[in-house]
Amino acid sequence: MEAPLIRVESLAKHYRLGDTDVPALRGVSLEIARGSFVAVMGPSGSGKSTFMNLLGCLDLPTGGRYWLDGEEISRLSDDALSALRNRRIGFVFQHFNLLPRTSALDNVALPLLYRGLTASERHAHAARRLQQVGLGDRTHHHPAQLSGGQQQRVAIARALVGDPALVLADEPTGALDSRTGVEIMALLQQLNREGITVVVVTHERDIAAYTDRIIQFRDGIVIDDTPNARRDAATDLASLVAA
Amino acid sequence: MNFPATLAIALKALRVNKLRSGLTMLGIIIGVAAVIVMIAVGSGARAQVEAQIKSLGANLMMLFSASPTFTGARAAAGATHTISEDDAYAIARELPEVIAGAAPALRGSGQIVAGNSNWSTAFYGVTPDYFDVREWGLAEGRFFEAAEINGAAKVAIIGKTVATNLFGDESPLDQTVRIRTVPLTVIGVLAAKGQSPGGSDLDDVLLMPITTARNRVLGATALAKSRSVGSIQIKLHDGADSKAAEERVRELLRQRHRLQPGQDDDFTLRNLTEILQTREESSRVMALLLAAVASVSLLVGGIGIMNIMLVSVTERTREIGLRRAVGARANDILQQFLIESITLSLIGGLIGVALGMGLAELIGQMAGWPIELSVTAILLAVSFAAAIGIFFGYYPARKAARMSPIEALRHE
Numbered sequence: 001m002e003a004p005l006i007r008v009e010s011l012a013k014h015y016r017l018g019d020t021d022v023p024a025l026r027g028v029s030l031e032i033a034r035g036s037f038v039a040v041m042g043p044s045g046s047g048k049s050t051f052m053n054l055l056g057c058l059d060l061p062t063g064g065r066y067w068l069d070g071e072e073i074s075r076l077s078d079d080a081l082s083a084l085r086n087r088r089i090g091f092v093f094q095h096f097n098l099l100p101r102t103s104a105l106d107n108v109a110l111p112l113l114y115r116g117l118t119a120s121e122r123h124a125h126a127a128r129r130l131q132q133v134g135l136g137d138r139t140h141h142h143p144a145q146l147s148g149g150q151q152q153r154v155a156i157a158r159a160l161v162g163d164p165a166l167v168l169a170d171e172p173t174g175a176l177d178s179r180t181g182v183e184i185m186a187l188l189q190q191l192n193r194e195g196i197t198v199v200v201v202t203h204e205r206d207i208a209a210y211t212d213r214i215i216q217f218r219d220g221i222v223i224d225d226t227p228n229a230r231r232d233a234a235t236d237l238a239s240l241v242a243a
Numbered sequence: 244m245n246f247p248a249t250l251a252i253a254l255k256a257l258r259v260n261k262l263r264s265g266l267t268m269l270g271i272i273i274g275v276a277a278v279i280v281m282i283a284v285g286s287g288a289r290a291q292v293e294a295q296i297k298s299l300g301a302n303l304m305m306l307f308s309a310s311p312t313f314t315g316a317r318a319a320a321g322a323t324h325t326i327s328e329d330d331a332y333a334i335a336r337e338l339p340e341v342i343a344g345a346a347p348a349l350r351g352s353g354q355i356v357a358g359n360s361n362w363s364t365a366f367y368g369v370t371p372d373y374f375d376v377r378e379w380g381l382a383e384g385r386f387f388e389a390a391e392i393n394g395a396a397k398v399a400i401i402g403k404t405v406a407t408n409l410f411g412d413e414s415p416l417d418q419t420v421r422i423r424t425v426p427l428t429v430i431g432v433l434a435a436k437g438q439s440p441g442g443s444d445l446d447d448v449l450l451m452p453i454t455t456a457r458n459r460v461l462g463a464t465a466l467a468k469s470r471s472v473g474s475i476q477i478k479l480h481d482g483a484d485s486k487a488a489e490e491r492v493r494e495l496l497r498q499r500h501r502l503q504p505g506q507d508d509d510f511t512l513r514n515l516t517e518i519l520q521t522r523e524e525s526s527r528v529m530a531l532l533l534a535a536v537a538s539v540s541l542l543v544g545g546i547g548i549m550n551i552m553l554v555s556v557t558e559r560t561r562e563i564g565l566r567r568a569v570g571a572r573a574n575d576i577l578q579q580f581l582i583e584s585i586t587l588s589l590i591g592g593l594i595g596v597a598l599g600m601g602l603a604e605l606i607g608q609m610a611g612w613p614i615e616l617s618v619t620a621i622l623l624a625v626s627f628a629a630a631i632g633i634f635f636g637y638y639p640a641r642k643a644a645r646m647s648p649i650e651a652l653r654h655e
Binding site: 162 | 245247248255259561562564565566567568569570571572573574575647648649652
């Protein structure tokens with residue numbers, strides 16, 4: 001059997017606030033298989049954001065271990081973590097986080113800037129990804145000229161441009177109306193079918209329903225981890241359009 | 244991360260806040276402009292002083308007669324004649340290690356007549372050494388010959404101003420000029436020298452053999468009977484210590500004139516090089532003053548850059564977080580902000596150079612100061628501006644680079 005893409009063992013993160021020790025994550029052990037589509041749920045303060053930050057190599061755990069694609073990351077340097085994020089992970093945020101006054105094409109090409117590619121190489125890759133998310137005709141539009149759904153598509157194209165193994169989406173539909181939310185989930189399902197592992201943080205059951213597995217967090221531990229028969233977002237979208 | 248892309252990001256960030264960028268640059272612009280003006284005025288003044296030293300003859304000292312105090316009131320220097328032609332020869336003979344030459348001169352003044360024209364000027368009786376000591380060359384004609392000195396020949400060499408006033412565009416060579424009824428044949432015209440540091444016209448002069456002056460032109464006065472002279476021009480060797488040379492000349496003359504210790508000198512010794520150096524000193528003070536203004540302005544400009552860069556880093560916290568998330572290393576962020584502040588100060592520096600050059604030109608024309616600006620000076624000013632960008636941009640850039648990616652992303 002193939003090794004899992006993600007394996008965490010007794011993963012813990014404690015913050016220090018003055019003299020008090022605040023445990024945000026208190027020993028989480030799980031595996032996420034390659035090509036799976038996982039939802040992470042839980043109320044605020046449950047530790048799900050901390051868990052996502054650790055998965056995204058934006059932060060280092062204070063306890064436990066984390067293997068991404070077979071590589072133990074707990075002891076990596078800051079520069080090595082940057083390189084890892086650049087090559088293995090794509091991020092999608094609730095509020096898109098696009099650079100203002102910057103074309104969709106340049107926004108998508110941003111991660112490649114830190115790989116030392118030339119401008120023409122960067123733009124070629126970025127144009128291809130914009131095409132893939134259905135925005136091939138919006139390459140020179142600025143974020144302010146795009147709808148929320150379009151902006152999130154640009155952000156997804158940016159997450160994909162570096163050919164990551166893992167896409168982490170933090171409330172990707174949180175700032176969108178429900179129909180556009182389903183659109184975005186349909187896009188993520190499509191990417192997942194093409195082989196990318198996707199982890200979505202959400203607090204909406206409806207959104208989690210589009211995934212294969214739902215992990216519930218509370219008080220820094222996993223309280224529930226169940227497989228889910230995914231709904232097909234494309235079908236839902238078609239019926240929404242018909243209605 | 245490659246340089247052209249980083250530069251493009253920096254330029255874009257500066258363009259977004261045009262007014263802010265412009266105002267931030269202002270301090271650097273003023274500072275660099277002041278540096279440029281300072282260098283232009285300072286080196287212009289130095290060049291002028293050097294040119295004046297050249298026109299006077301390098302390393303020159305002047306020795307005049309001075310009247311001893313008989314009645315308590317002292318006459319002006321040169322009014323009586325206590326120094327002699329032999330003093331000049333003795334100085335040249337006794338102090339060869341510091342003195343390159345000593346030339347005696349008799350001074351007079353009067354109306355010079357040539358045909359219908361006349362011109363009032365100073366004339367000097369000199370020896371051939373005079374031309375060597377003062378480093379005066381000829382525009383045309385020839386110098387005096389030894390026979391003409393010995394024989395008190397009726398010949399003269401005139402300055403450009405005299406030539407122009409008496410003969411206009413005509414060649415003065417072989418023409419006759421009359422001075423106190425003595426006719427002199429013009430055998431040479433001095434090369435033009437312009438103004439002395441005191442503002443007098445160095446070309447308004449007539450030279451004749453010292454014997455001619457003593458025996459024929461000034462003949463009626465008492466000094467004709469002695470070998471006394473009005474002044475002696477002394478030239479030092481290149482690089483000689485003018486202060487020490489002055490002392491040795493003074494010592495020799497006091498000995499020759501049999502002056503007792505405590506008795507006043509019966510001569511006046513003037514060190515021209517030193518006078519000129521004093522003038523150069525004052526222009527250096529002026530330049531220092533400008534340098535002070537420039538450095539204060541550059542300092543304020545630098546603090547302005549730091550301030551704006553700190554604001555910019557805070558405003559773009561989310562952008563920094565995003566860049567870090569998609570793979571920028573801390574060092575990439577540092578570079579990005581550093582290049583932005585360097586670009587800011589460098590553009591300010593270039594505008595400052597242009598403004599400074601314009602101002603220097605304007606000052607040169609309005610105040611009549613000589614202006615001199617080298618490429619080295621411009622490069623120096625521009626690289627100084629860039630250095631300010633690095634120095635004052637480093638702290639904000641480091642602050643940006645050290646942000647935690649998570650906190651930067653969460654920043655509202």
